[in-house]
Amino acid sequence: MTAYTRQMVFTRTRRILLEALESGEAERLGLNRGFVTAMPSPGKIVTRIRTPFSDEVARALAAETNQQTLAACHDPADRGLRDAWETIIVTGRRCSEVIKLRLDCLSRYGGLPMLWHDQTKVGNYDAAIRIPEQLHQRLEARQRKTLALFATRHNRPPTPEERAHLPLFPSNQRNSDSRRPLSYQWFHRGFKAWINSLDIGRWVPHQARHSLATSLLRAGASLTHIRRYLGQVSERMAEHYVHLAQSDLESVLQHVWLAGPGAANPGEVLTDDLTPLTREHAMALAIDLGRRSTPAEGGFCTFQPVVHGGDCPWNLDCHNCDKFVLSGADLLYWRRKREQWRLLAEGAPDDATADYLHRYFEPTARAIDGLEKALAGLGPLDDALALDLLKPQDYFHRVWSTAFRAADLADAGTEEESEYGDTCTAEDTDREQDVA
Known part of the structure; x- marks a missing residue:
């Protein structure tokens, strides 16, 4: 017991x-x-939280050869073991929610594929989530197989009333009316045998749900968004994902400091002269960002009076200041800047202007090259390129959702200039400064 x-x-x-x-x-x-x-108390027991799949385990579970083994060796009758498992991985649904999917669980709205399911644990029925096109096609193929199985068993297609009660994954035991779905015991038995054959340790399907929640947190989703998407009762149930999202990737990227474009040697690693960096050296570069720097656009300011709250003596001209440093978390920002300057140089009216733009941006290009070289030696270069500092919920903020056409803004600026022109008084100037 x-x-x-x-x-x-x-x-x-x-x-x-x-x-x-x-x-x-x-x-x-x-x-x-x-x-x-006198009935004794059961006493307290230690409940252990399921951890997400490690990178090695995730790769093994997603490998095509292993997926084929799951279907061929552990589901010879093709009842949908692989289809159910891939649905769990992609959507993060509970095993029971996937196994009990109805036949007509797929639909499209505005061309987007949707999956309808019942979150019985929280009493949320007919919940819809968007799914990738590849998963939609796989489940559509499963629908056709289920309908063919019904036609073979009953020598006719299902009526509309029967179709409404058909499960997507019907059981093959004591299921004369084809309304009984596969059991969790059947799914777990096949999954456990598959895991044992891979020799990767002990894992359960529910850990795919934890893996997805952790990935959502790292991508910037809030606990409220995760709770709604995964169908959880309260935010407290999702709070145990927080410590998993605080990985060392973001901190390591921010601890890698390089000289900015305004320094004497742009792209030079400021805290160590070894390039490329090793992970041990990168972890040794831990710097107290709160006391030694303050965030700036595309990096950090290390000028101590500004860090402690003083005014900037250079009018916030950060990118041309030798006190400005780049961090590993800003690589995506500077790559975008490089593309913008390349477009400007390509659109220059003559070669002289293009050469000038290339020379002007050359220190910044050296800084970007040094940042990429340091991150390549550290290891998380691909992760740094995928790290966008804008969180998904930021786009719902009024600042991000309020947009204007560039042409309309240009016209508005022209009209304002022509309206005030030389007739602008000192009082108008003071009022504009107050607004600014």
Whole structure:
């Protein structure tokens, strides 16, 4: 008997006895009050939170050869073991929610594929989420197989009423009306045998849900968004994902400091002269960002008076200042800047202007090359390129959702200039400065 089983049995037994005591049923049956109150407590047990799949395990579970083994060796009758598992991975749904999917669980709205399911654990029925096109096509193929199985068994296609009650993954045992879905025991038995054959340790399907939640947090989603998407009762149920999202990637990227475009040697690693960096050296570059720097556009300012709250003596001209440093977390920002300058140089009216633009941007290009070289030696170059500092929920903020056409802004600026022109008074100037 496990500790969890002991707790469940004792807790429910105590509840039954106490309810009988309060309702008077214990007295009617002749149960001694001392016996009811002497029922021992189950005691507290330590509940361990499921961890996400490690990178090695995730690659093994997603490998095409292993997926084919799952279908061929552990689901020879093609009941949908692989399809159900891929749905769990992609959507983060609970196993029971996927296994009990209805036949007509797919639809499109505005051309976007949607999956309809019941979140019975939280009492949320007919919930829809967007799914990738590849998963939509796989489940459509499963729909055709289920309909063909029904036609083979009953020698006819299902009626509209029967179709409404058909599961996407029907069971092949005691299922004469084809309304019974596969059981979780069947799914778990095949999945466990597959995991054992891969020799990657002990893992359960529910950990795919934790992996997805952790990935969403790292991408910038809030606990509220994750709770709604995964169908959880409260944010407290999602809070245990937070410590998993605080990986060392962001901190390591911010601890890699390089000289900015305005320095004497742009792109030079400021805290160590070894390039390329190793992970041990990168972890040794831990710098107290709160006391030694302040965030700036595309990097950090290390000028101490500004860090401690003073005014910038250079009018915030950060990119041309030798006190400005780049961090590993800003690589994507500077790559975009490089593309903008390349477009400007390509659109120059003559070669002389193009050469001038290339020379002007050359220190910045050296800084970007040094940043990429340092991150390549450190290892997380691809992660740095995928790290966008804008979070998804930022786009719902009014600042991001309020947009204007560039042509309209240009026209508005021209009209304002022609309206005020030379007739602008000192009072108007003071008012504009106050607004600014």
